[in-house]
Amino acid sequence: MSLIANIVGFSLFGLAARVGQLGIQKRNIFENPVGHAIAMGAFGFAGYWAYQWDQRAAVLLQQKRAEIAERRLQTEGANAEPS
Secondary structure, three states, rough: HHHHHHHHHHHHHHHHHHHHHHHHOOOOOOOOOHHHHHHHHHHHHHHHHHHHHHHHHHHHHHHHHHHHHHHHHOOOHHHHOOO
């Protein structure tokens, strides 16, 4: 998933959470648009952070898989030599 899609998706979720919050409180949803912007910004930042975390996790997993494959080759090589 692209960075922009992640940020926009989380921002829209933040807007929905804010509208839901105001609905539970039975307040007018058009009363304070700055609150909507703050909620969307906070959730958008969470989306950016989640994207960066996902990218970093993918790199770490790739490195770990390469290490495991290397160790398997070394182990197979060590087991094949004494025979």
